[in-house]
Amino acid sequence: MAVYTEVSDEALRAFLAEYEIGGLLAFRGIAEGVENSNYALRTERGDFVLTLYERRVDPAELPYFLGLMDHLARRGLACPTPVPGRDGVALRELAGRPAAICTFLEGVWPRRVRPEHLAPLGEALARLHAASADFAGSRPNALGPSGWAPLLEACRARGEEVQPGLMAQLEAQLAAILAAWPRPGALPAGQIHADLFPDNVFFLPDAAGRPQVSGVIDFYFACTDLLAYDIAVCLNAWCFEPDGGFNLTKARALMGAYQTVRPLAAAEAAALPVLCRGAAIRFLLTRLYDWTHTPADALVTRKDPLEYLRKLRFFAQVESPGAIGA
Numbered sequence: 001m002a003v004y005t006e007v008s009d010e011a012l013r014a015f016l017a018e019y020e021i022g023g024l025l026a027f028r029g030i031a032e033g034v035e036n037s038n039y040a041l042r043t044e045r046g047d048f049v050l051t052l053y054e055r056r057v058d059p060a061e062l063p064y065f066l067g068l069m070d071h072l073a074r075r076g077l078a079c080p081t082p083v084p085g086r087d088g089v090a091l092r093e094l095a096g097r098p099a100a101i102c103t104f105l106e107g108v109w110p111r112r113v114r115p116e117h118l119a120p121l122g123e124a125l126a127r128l129h130a131a132s133a134d135f136a137g138s139r140p141n142a143l144g145p146s147g148w149a150p151l152l153e154a155c156r157a158r159g160e161e162v163q164p165g166l167m168a169q170l171e172a173q174l175a176a177i178l179a180a181w182p183r184p185g186a187l188p189a190g191q192i193h194a195d196l197f198p199d200n201v202f203f204l205p206d207a208a209g210r211p212q213v214s215g216v217i218d219f220y221f222a223c224t225d226l227l228a229y230d231i232a233v234c235l236n237a238w239c240f241e242p243d244g245g246f247n248l249t250k251a252r253a254l255m256g257a258y259q260t261v262r263p264l265a266a267a268e269a270a271a272l273p274v275l276c277r278g279a280a281i282r283f284l285l286t287r288l289y290d291w292t293h294t295p296a297d298a299l300v301t302r303k304d305p306l307e308y309l310r311k312l313r314f315f316a317q318v319e320s321p322g323a324i325g326a
């Protein structure tokens with residue numbers, strides 16, 4: 001479920017009169033997603049997505065997110081392009097919420113990740129990094145290393161209910177990760193997606209039936225951080241099998257295709273194991289926070305934090321970058 005704010009037919013028609021995208025033909029709420037309210041719109045000029053930004057998004061950060069999507073789309077990356085109103089402004093207000101319309105992207109995200117998805121993913125990620133190199137905006141990563149200890153504290157009261165001994169394990173893991181984390185300036189940084197999970201990447205088959213990336217969505221965790229950290233997020237989110245095993249073939253396909261566009265510096269490859277541990281604890285902690293702070297009967301589906309404890313343990317015993325495809 002991700003329609004928190006209902007929009008009436010009349011309010012939507014009045015809102016669309018501020019744009020030059022033709023009259024409304026149809027609209028429906030999009031059930032997928034967790035953060036914001038999304039509607040699919042069909043107008044006389046085509047298909048669009050209307051997003052109403054909900055309380056977890058800081059309105060002051062929306063110009064960064066929309067500006068980054070606009071920048072990337074202008075450089076040829078298949079990502080939602082914010083559509084401005086007649087006055088040139090893309091970020092508006094509807095039903096008491098900040099709201100924006102973006103272009104609709106065709107394709108479907110992979111419910112089951114296959115090895116063939118990883119090379120197109122790696123290339124798209126590297127192109128995202130390359131295309132954002134001259135983006136003027138910046139946004140600190142609120143869910144980066146400095147945010148992990150406070151998150152752990154916020155989970156402490158109820159974390160043990162999820163698994164006895166969990167908090168002590170996390171404290172030890174976090175201390176080791178922070179001690180080994182790259183020093184500021186040691187690795188290339190730039191704009192990163194920071195949440196490039198399978199449900200944020202759409203694919204369509206090419207003429208030979210091979211999957212190609214048709215769209216990258218959901219830039220609402222994007223921030224300015226280490227580029228290789230984005231790869232670490234993908235290794236976590238795309239390269240484990242349902243039985244928990246790490247798939248080195250997938251990792252190599254991801255890394256190989258990434259490097260056809262943006263070769264990794266030696267220091268980035270060397271840092272990848274700790275970056276993967278960091279990415280694992282980041283998603284573990286946000287999932288644990290949501291698990292312990294969301295009522296069990298809430299409409300939002302809570303994601304399993306322990307999936308990321310298993311991934312964290314895997315990356316903690318990796319001895320060389322080669323073991324994870326670098």
Ligand SMILES: Nc1ncnc2c1ncn2[C@@H]1O[C@H](COP(=O)(O)OP(=O)(O)O)[C@@H](O)[C@H]1O
Nearest residue numbers: 030032033034035036038049080103104105218
């Ligand atoms: N530009 C777009 N084109 C097509 N579908 C989109 C687009 N943006 C969002 N969606 C649809 O909306 C769903 C939720 O979007 P997402 O940005 O992931 O929401 P949330 O940030 O609330 O999790 C996606 O799974 C997709 O189905």
Ligand SMILES: N[C@@H](CCOP(=O)(O)O)C(=O)O
Nearest residue numbers: 033034035195197283287303
């Ligand atoms: N990818 C995160 C949750 C963020 O959800 P999204 O729908 O905004 O991508 C996770 O799996 O923990």
